[in-house]
Amino acid sequence: MADRFCTLEWAYRVGFNSLATPLWRVSMTKVLRRNIVRFRRYRLLKRLEYSSSEGLSIYQGQRLRKLLEYGLATPRAEKEGGAHLFRAEGLLPAQILKTLPILQKEVVQKKLASLVSAKGRTRRSIEDRTSGSTGAPTIFIRDLACLDAERAAAELFYRDWLGRERREPVARIWATEADQAPTGEKVGGFFRKRISEIWLSAFNLNDADMADFFKLWQSHEPSILIGYPEAVFECAKYLRRNRIRIPHLKGIVTAGAKLFPEMRSEVERSFMAPVLERYGSRETGLVAMECLEGRRLHVVAPNVYVEILNESGAPALPGEEGSVVVTPFYSYKMPFLRYVMGDRAKWALDQACVCGRSWPVIEEIVGRAQDCFRLRDGGTVSGMLGYYIMRDCFDFSKISQFQFIQESYERVTAQIQLSMPHDEPDREFFDAIVKARDRFSQSMGPNCSIHFKFVDHIPRLSSGKHRYLMSLVD
Template sequence: MDHLKELRKLQFLSRTELLEYQANQLKKILRHAHKNVPYYQQVLEKAGVIQGNKVNLKKFDQIPILTKDIIRQEKERIYSKDRDQRKYYENASGGSTGEPVSIIQDAFYRDRSWANKILYNEAIGDFLGDPEIKLWGSERDIFQGSLGLRARLQNYVWNRVLLNSFRMTEKEMADYVEKINEFKPVLIWSYIDSLYELARFIEANNLKVHSPVGIFVTAGTVYPSVKEYIGKIFKAPVYNQYGSREAGDMATECKEKKGLHVYEYLYYFEILNEELKPCKPGEIGEIYVTSLINYSMPMIRYKIGDTASFLEDQTCPCGRNLVLINDVHGRITDHFQRRDKALIHGEYFTHLFYFRPWIKKFQVRQSDYELIDCYIVKDLEEEAKDMEDISQKIKLVMGKECKVNFRFVNNIPPSRSGKFLFTVSEVNR
């Protein structure tokens, strides 16, 4: 609970105190990266950020942008040499570019992130131990028929019931509504599009559903109309939360709903234009994040692939002096539909491509109920066992009659809107 005690104080620092704390943490991780991470030793010296034993933050914008391609190319050279003693573990990126990459995190990152989750839950009226429903993707539940021990322990600690958003048949959605009514959660946490589908089901079937104190939606662009609709059906306030697998939870709305507060005590957040210059308030640009808590794999000026803008008015009645951003625009995934009208969350398919080093970029397209094409840009030679594994896991949810094709291409273009689509369904809903 030491982390939580400290974060409770940090969130209400004055703007001057907050920026001073953030600068000290930034210097700390830059020194660590220079000393312990082979990739950054030369990079930080060349940028002029590290001079002798001093850190020059005025040169911070000279540090090259960190991309997924660089992470793949550098491999273990981007890991800290002391990662073993930091109790590191592997994760995979999600993001909006369709380019999965493996990253590592550690015990300090995990503990700090968990404490911060407790903090922003408290901000909307949900306290540790209060009942919580999480409508989230669990491929393990589908592959193995149950959650892992670690997931079960986490759910016990959080007093949480997990509903699998990768299973969204009408029968299962009816069961989910029943579980929500039985468990009476204080908080519901969900993929935005999964909860939207559940809300539509509730309205179409004229069902009654328990109203929680609050709802957090994430993992997708949160359109105001969708957010309002969910709030209307559940009769509860809906809050936007922004995060990624590789960096963690970075920003959340408070009760005032004026914008998303960036956790500047955990992250250094940049929004830059095409020339990599800081965007003016109200100007949309790309998000680049520096984690101040992941010492096993320092991610400095990491390009996530999402866009946002800083609010022009940075004052919030809640009393927090954390910088405010507008709604984030990022990943777009379509649900896939089976012939029996069951919906399969697009995130299910993206997870199948993680931890496969030969896959540089991918897109999954459904052109008919039993026809799916996987477009892949290769980084290395394809592995037949991976392709068979992906195919079988697609058929597990789409049906054994489903035909799965693998199409290797040199490039996968974005949609007309300029957004990259992880999954595309051409089946009429």
């Protein structure tokens, strides 16, 4: 399957529309056309980067109106009577959007055909799928326009916000089923015989692979590093442990998981470069990216419409935590209208940023909605409790990885992998455990016990990501 998706990506790059296309029909016109489209999207993003909030709202309204023409022509929208809304007098596109039901991942998984727009049937697209880190992989149809918009945003981020020149290599510590490759080099571009990327597989990080990776690093001198936070964190500790200094790096971009503040400072110290967060998903493309000047997470407003909804489904107030719901503007063939990302976040109280960009600011992506401890009375406790326990009760520098597993309402096991694998936990650790148990009971109540277990290795998910909390309770 992985090969197939790599091939699809390659096919897309060189202008195939489907794998059934014979080789002789690879069209250079198509390649050129895609590049022109991406360049136009990039220019548009640049033009709207510092536009006024009003100008941005007007632009978003235009994009939403076009998307709704496609979105309300799906079997699901017609069944739910949404089509008539489009003809409703006096409603702005954003108001129409907010009357539509939210779209859960399960609907995409089970009723894919009901989400395909009759109007967008002839649009160019690829079948894609998520890594499955939040459960079963989701298969969906990705409009090529959506891919173009994402690439344009990435170009803006890496080139303009981070300062990466076009020909500078990138280092990547990554692993998804669709993109996986062994540690090594990648030749970039169809016609460019040069190394554009060095790669470290995040599936199973070990000292030997990290040593190879940093040897490659010294010869290629990448200007930016992209990776999962916990994998980048592992590499930062490896650098410190082995006293390795790396050539100047312009920035580190993390994505795909929560970046804890301690991890950020350790990574910045070891790599001597700023860490910026990127937020998005395979289904929606890039949703938000952090600016270097203000270190704040800006929504890519010309590409996506973002809502944060509170428990009652109403828009969350600034500073109030809620569920992230995203509508990517270019998903014409299979419109993702109000797609629930499964993450929790809050809007910043102060939307002004020193960088001067008008794109809305998200204060923080708090974490995945499902990452919480569950109580027997139906209540939940944020999964951040696990992180705070580890940070406040233990010596964080001696811990390589941790994972909380809630086995039942009454029992949680905390697995700890030490930084030095052959170290035995000392007296200090046992004192910390007593403190951690107290802290845990204060939040979870006296009926839930916590057990600490020191392990040599905490396995990663098939996506290569690490989960800090796994709940086996429904």
